[in-house]
Amino acid sequence: QTRVIAIANPKGGCGKTTTTINLGAFLADMNKKVLLIDLDPQCNASIGLGIKPHLLNFSVYDLFNNPESQANEIICPTNLLNLEVVPAKTSLADIESKLRTQKGAGFILKRKLEPLLLKYDYILLDCNPSLGVLTLNALVCSSGVIIPVQTQFYALRGLTQLLNLINIVREKANLGLSMVKILTTMYDVRTNLSHYIFEEIQKNFKNRLLNTIIPVSTKLAEAPSSGLPINKYAPGSKGAIAYEQLAKEVISFEEK
Amino acid sequence: QTRVIAIANPKGGCGKTTTTINLGAFLADMNKKVLLIDLDPQCNASIGLGIKPHLLNFSVYDLFNNPESQANEIICPTNLLNLEVVPAKTSLADIESKLRTQKGAGFILKRKLEPLLLKYDYILLDCNPSLGVLTLNALVCSSGVIIPVQTQFYALRGLTQLLNLINIVREKANLGLSMVKILTTMYDVRTNLSHYIFEEIQKNFKNRLLNTIIPVSTKLAEAPSSGLPINKYAPGSKGAIAYEQLAKEVISFEEK
Numbered sequence: 252q253t254r255v256i257a258i259a260n261p262k263g264g265c266g267k268t269t270t271t272i273n274l275g276a277f278l279a280d281m282n283k284k285v286l287l288i289d290l291d292p293q294c295n296a297s298i299g300l301g302i303k304p305h306l307l308n309f310s311v312y313d314l315f316n317n318p319e320s321q322a323n324e325i326i327c328p329t330n331l332l333n334l335e336v337v338p339a340k341t342s343l344a345d346i347e348s349k350l351r352t353q354k355g356a357g358f359i360l361k362r363k364l365e366p367l368l369l370k371y372d373y374i375l376l377d378c379n380p381s382l383g384v385l386t387l388n389a390l391v392c393s394s395g396v397i398i399p400v401q402t403q404f405y406a407l408r409g410l411t412q413l414l415n416l417i418n419i420v421r422e423k424a425n426l427g428l429s430m431v432k433i434l435t436t437m438y439d440v441r442t443n444l445s446h447y448i449f450e451e452i453q454k455n456f457k458n459r460l461l462n463t464i465i466p467v468s469t470k471l472a473e474a475p476s477s478g479l480p481i482n483k484y485a486p487g488s489k490g491a492i493a494y495e496q497l498a499k500e501v502i503s504f505e506e507k
Numbered sequence: 508q509t510r511v512i513a514i515a516n517p518k519g520g521c522g523k524t525t526t527t528i529n530l531g532a533f534l535a536d537m538n539k540k541v542l543l544i545d546l547d548p549q550c551n552a553s554i555g556l557g558i559k560p561h562l563l564n565f566s567v568y569d570l571f572n573n574p575e576s577q578a579n580e581i582i583c584p585t586n587l588l589n590l591e592v593v594p595a596k597t598s599l600a601d602i603e604s605k606l607r608t609q610k611g612a613g614f615i616l617k618r619k620l621e622p623l624l625l626k627y628d629y630i631l632l633d634c635n636p637s638l639g640v641l642t643l644n645a646l647v648c649s650s651g652v653i654i655p656v657q658t659q660f661y662a663l664r665g666l667t668q669l670l671n672l673i674n675i676v677r678e679k680a681n682l683g684l685s686m687v688k689i690l691t692t693m694y695d696v697r698t699n700l701s702h703y704i705f706e707e708i709q710k711n712f713k714n715r716l717l718n719t720i721i722p723v724s725t726k727l728a729e730a731p732s733s734g735l736p737i738n739k740y741a742p743g744s745k746g747a748i749a750y751e752q753l754a755k756e757v758i759s760f761e762e763k
């Protein structure tokens with residue numbers, strides 16, 4: 252049973268890409284077959300794994316733009332066992348306008364992923380910072396959503412609206428969307444702000460909050476410049492330990 | 508001569524809203540009449556100045572959605588002299604899809620701002636993390652663009668693409684777009700990453716780089732929870748000093 256998990260939040264810079272890459276890397280380390288899909292025209296998930304989007308002939312753009320295209324034609328290997336990527340190119344930015352008026356535009360990714368489902372244990376979708384048609388496609392084909400929330404004031408504000416939207420997508424388009432969890436990211440033990448915001452999240456969203464907390468860690472911010480996930484760039488660092496714990500927590504949901 | 512400045516970058520979380528609010532606040536302090544326009548469905552610029560979007564009857568959404576609407580009907584005061592806001596509501600998220608197929612959709616904001624031009628010295632536009640129709644509207648009506656770039660790896664990657672897009676908008680739709688500047692944000696003296704990225708920006712974008720550097724500062728992240736800009740929340744803090752310097756640097760362009 253393949254688990255498709257969208258990593259989504261319209262708030263910019265909350266750790267979506269960092270979570271997609273490093274959760275994916277640790278799941279692969281734990282012998283799960285993992286596919287990452289980069290749904291952001293910034294191509295950060297692709298770049299963070301050492302892929303050069305401008306050198307690619309095909310990308311996730313083709314999945315949305317060409318009805319004949321198939322996902323398995325666009326899959327790139329990474330230098331990690333069990334981890335593959337459907338990369339993005341900057342052309343993906345055009346998709347939002349191309350698809351707007353097309354009927355059933357929200358179901359394209361779901362159709363394209365169906366043939367892949369038995370090949371992977373996990374498919375992780377890195378979303379762009381918006382609630383547009385790309386994030387909608389991700390929510391429609393997911394069995395779970397992880398919402399990274401940094402312990403900052405603005406990050407807290409958008410949460411209720413996002414949870415409402417996820418509920419609407421579940422009711423109208425994807426009854427299989429069963430796991431909706433909040434991941435605390437960039438937690439800085441030194442600041443009152445982090446403590447205060449974390450307590451607010453605990454108070455208001457307790458039953459959705461993952462146990463794992465990702466601390467602020469410079470090694471996590473450095474890793475993408477090496478093209479390696481944190482388990483290869485700085486194994487044993489506090490960022491690596493946290494994402495390892497997250498992978499274990501995500502696997503523990505399989506039994507439920 | 509009103510200066511309209513878009514604060515734009517599709518990279519999420521690089522400091523667009525923080526720059527719009529605090530640059531605006533210091534310009535107002537220096538006796539400039541300032542209007543901020545919130546072009547992000549997350550409404551962070553509105554919220555950060557103590558406005559409650561859900562209580563509003565009108566917002567920037569109406570400017571885009573209703574041809575009869577006028578900007579001066581939607582202007583909200585703030586508790587600061589010389590600083591007013593055209594707030595956003597979450598409904599703004601629908602505009603991206605409504606406008607896509609409309610001819611001339613990129614020129615709506617320009618038309619709506621024309622009657623206001625003589626009333627303000629500065630109009631600052633807080634953009635959402637995308638290169639969609641809202642950011643396009645901002646670039647089409649601006650005389651300048653400030654691109655906040657945090658000293659992080661991913662932030663550097665998207666810069667060339669964004670500068671190319673700005674050039675295209677200038678040639679095709681807005682010859683008046685004369686000042687395009689990069690603002691270094693969240694600079695952390697303690698990390699090599701910050702030094703390395705800053706040097707890369709200096710090397711590749713030297714003639715566009717503003718002299719002011721905004722340091723990482725918890726007070727800047729705390730201020731929005733009080734609904735106050737940094738000059739009122741923590742005057743004299745390193746974040747306040749930096750944004751004051753930025754306001755002076757922006758004013759110095761007037762003479763050129």
Ligand SMILES: Nc1ncnc2c1ncn2[C@@H]1O[C@H](COP(=O)(O)OP(=O)(O)OP(=O)(O)O)[C@@H](O)[C@H]1O
Nearest residue numbers: 263264265266267268269380466467468472519659
């Ligand atoms: N726990 C962490 N500690 C320190 N830095 C982090 C951490 N997580 C992410 N970062 C850095 O913070 C920045 C934002 O993270 P990231 O790009 O993953 O967020 P995002 O939500 O994907 O952004 P966007 O909205 O642009 O897609 C990046 O430069 C990243 O390297």
Ligand SMILES: Nc1ncnc2c1ncn2[C@@H]1O[C@H](COP(=O)(O)OP(=O)(O)OP(=O)(O)O)[C@@H](O)[C@H]1O
Nearest residue numbers: 263403519520521522523524525636722723724728
């Ligand atoms: N110099 C700084 N030092 C510390 N924190 C900062 C600084 N500037 C901004 N922040 C915090 O970092 C987060 C991102 O900043 P901000 O929301 O202004 O970015 P943005 O580009 O507007 O994000 P979005 O892409 O979602 O619109 C916020 O929580 C903000 O309070």
Ligand SMILES: [Mg+2]
Nearest residue numbers: 267268291295
């Ligand atoms: Mg990202």
Ligand SMILES: [Mg+2]
Nearest residue numbers: 523524547551
């Ligand atoms: Mg913002």
